[in-house]
Amino acid sequence: MKDIAKNIFTRFEHQSDACFVVACDCHDGDHSHEIYVSRDDSLITVTIGTTTTSDLRMSRFKKIWNLLVNGHIEVTSELIMTDEVAKNYAMALLDSVDRLNK
Numbered sequence: 873m874k875d876i877a878k879n880i881f882t883r884f885e886h887q888s889d890a891c892f893v894v895a896c897d898c899h900d901g902d903h904s905h906e907i908y909v910s911r912d913d914s915l916i917t918v919t920i921g922t923t924t925t926s927d928l929r930m931s932r933f934k935k936i937w938n939l940l941v942n943g944h945i946e947v948t949s950e951l952i953m954t955d956e957v958a959k960n961y962a963m964a965l966l967d968s969v970d971r972l973n974k
């Protein structure tokens with residue numbers, strides 16, 4: 873992966889899509905977020921996903937089964953945004969960080 877900023881790496885970059893990984897500051901790879909940006913015709917979508925090791929929505933039997941078979945429980949969570957929402961999301965982060973740094 874190509875390092876593009878502190879804790880942000882490019883997994884791949886093509887003409888119509890790209891994938892970035894945002895690493896957790898604690899350096900545990902299980903905490904990282906994957907950001908997938910794609911263009912389909914004129915629609916740009918951004919998907920942010922993460923995999924966690926526990927999910928309260930999963931039934932107790934399924935958790936036990938996954939634990940027995942795989943040795944761990946994995947659940948993927950995704951947030952899908954339009955380009956406008958993704959820009960607003962980025963701006964909200966920038967604004968918050970700037971305000972807290974004052």
Ligand SMILES: [Zn+2]
Pocket residue numbers: 896897898899900903
């Ligand atoms: Zn972490």
